Amino acid sequence: MPQSQPKIIIVGGNFAGLNAAKHLSARHFSVTVIDKQADFEWLPHIHELISRHKKAEQLRHNRQQLVKRMGHSFIQNSVIAIDKTLQTIQLATGEILHYDHLVLAIGNSNILSKVEGASQYAFSFDSINDAENAAFQLQRLDSLSLASRPIVLVGASIEGLEVLGEIIRRYQRQWRFKLYVVDAAPVLMANYQGLDAYLKQKCAHLDIEWHLGQSVKQVNKDSVELSNGDILPSRVTLWCAGAMPSALLVAAGLTAAHDTLQSIVDTHIWLAGDCAELPTAIAKQAYHALPMGKLVAQNIKRYQQNRRLSTFNALPIPSLMSFGEMGFLLAKSHALASPSFIAAKEGVFQANFNLIKLPSHSQEWLGLKSSLQQSGLNMAKLAKNTWHNGSLLEAHYFPAT
Numbered sequence: 001m002p003q004s005q006p007k008i009i010i011v012g013g014n015f016a017g018l019n020a021a022k023h024l025s026a027r028h029f030s031v032t033v034i035d036k037q038a039d040f041e042w043l044p045h046i047h048e049l050i051s052r053h054k055k056a057e058q059l060r061h062n063r064q065q066l067v068k069r070m071g072h073s074f075i076q077n078s079v080i081a082i083d084k085t086l087q088t089i090q091l092a093t094g095e096i097l098h099y100d101h102l103v104l105a106i107g108n109s110n111i112l113s114k115v116e117g118a119s120q121y122a123f124s125f126d127s128i129n130d131a132e133n134a135a136f137q138l139q140r141l142d143s144l145s146l147a148s149r150p151i152v153l154v155g156a157s158i159e160g161l162e163v164l165g166e167i168i169r170r171y172q173r174q175w176r177f178k179l180y181v182v183d184a185a186p187v188l189m190a191n192y193q194g195l196d197a198y199l200k201q202k203c204a205h206l207d208i209e210w211h212l213g214q215s216v217k218q219v220n221k222d223s224v225e226l227s228n229g230d231i232l233p234s235r236v237t238l239w240c241a242g243a244m245p246s247a248l249l250v251a252a253g254l255t256a257a258h259d260t261l262q263s264i265v266d267t268h269i270w271l272a273g274d275c276a277e278l279p280t281a282i283a284k285q286a287y288h289a290l291p292m293g294k295l296v297a298q299n300i301k302r303y304q305q306n307r308r309l310s311t312f313n314a315l316p317i318p319s320l321m322s323f324g325e326m327g328f329l330l331a332k333s334h335a336l337a338s339p340s341f342i343a344a345k346e347g348v349f350q351a352n353f354n355l356i357k358l359p360s361h362s363q364e365w366l367g368l369k370s371s372l373q374q375s376g377l378n379m380a381k382l383a384k385n386t387w388h389n390g391s392l393l394e395a396h397y398f399p400a401t
Ligand SMILES: Cc1cc2nc3c(=O)[nH]c(=O)nc-3n(C[C@H](O)[C@H](O)[C@H](O)COP(=O)(O)OP(=O)(O)OC[C@H]3O[C@@H](n4cnc5c(N)ncnc54)[C@H](O)[C@@H]3O)c2cc1C
Pocket: 011, 012, 013, 014, 015, 016, 017, 034, 035, 036, 037, 043, 044, 045, 046, 047, 077, 078, 079, 080, 105, 106, 107, 108, 125, 126, 159, 162, 246, 248, 272, 273, 274, 275, 284, 285, 286, 287, 288, 289, 320, 321
């Protein structure tokens, strides 16, 4: 490898980081991807681990293999410090690595550490392991012989509602929980008229109590204390609320980026995905993280060639949200509810997840074929729930507020 190749270090190898690596040629750059976890994880479907509609292995790819295929190096380690002056990063194991360009794609951190007792007693959904752990706790609680089985779910925006939907999907036939839902917002999905009432009505047959407009003061082993003084009993506390910038970026003063994704304080540092705070805020979504990774790669090439950098324009794509077997398309002007959006979400997942690891030999082509066949069957089943004798079974419209 010629000495003159610029050295690019990418910290974080999920949606944004991996896509940046994919768009940097190993012929022109010496690229190293560093991630603390061994596997790429498809986070947008981890809530389905609760209902067992997905298994953990369906949501993972081995990162070492993916990065090797791109012709780059992978290090499984945690980056604990960045020295902008020396252009180095430090790994948790002590090694210091030099970079010409540093790409930060490390996502956001959970706010658990900011609420007393939450890190100790609440289960979050930041990774596949977290979601599996939460699923196990729910299953264990369901199987115990107890007079009551209280659960507190903190956070009822998209992530929290997707988790709630899967709990209902898995346990509604024999509902034995008392579920308390807490959120600081006074209504669910306040951007759309009527969606709050619709979602609550979908759960009306279950023992669910809503504590909206409340925040959590403290989490204890068997209760959750709210800011208004209410104490909710809890055998399992699930945490789907709030995110904050990673301590690594805050310590280095590196959270903000221009709309070219170049750091506002250092021309050799780039931010992509959820960790990038842009001049105009965008939703923290995988469908933004992927093109941000690609743009960072393109802009590093432009920078090297002294060309003008391109700016990131977030595509105005509607989000897809699941609520058990009901899917929602969330657009700027309206939301639509129909089971067919579950099939659409599954389609988006299957296409993109498989594209991340294109097969390189016959065994992998066979694996891809069987995975796509399975997903075709799943989608056909889902579509059957939507249409009956040529008419749409259930579809609802909610205008934006
Ligand atoms: C339950 C749930 C449902 C979601 N649903 C959707 C959806 O329907 N559609 C959608 O588009 N998005 C959805 N999202 C959001 C989506 O998952 C994120 O926007 C996306 O993962 C962001 O990608 P990223 O690459 O920026 O960061 P991440 O995917 O968070 O990846 C960051 C990576 O950095 C690594 N890392 C962090 N710190 C360090 C360090 N110090 N050293 C080394 N490595 C480090 C982590 O291990 C991780 O691999 C959902 C998220 C969740 C949790």
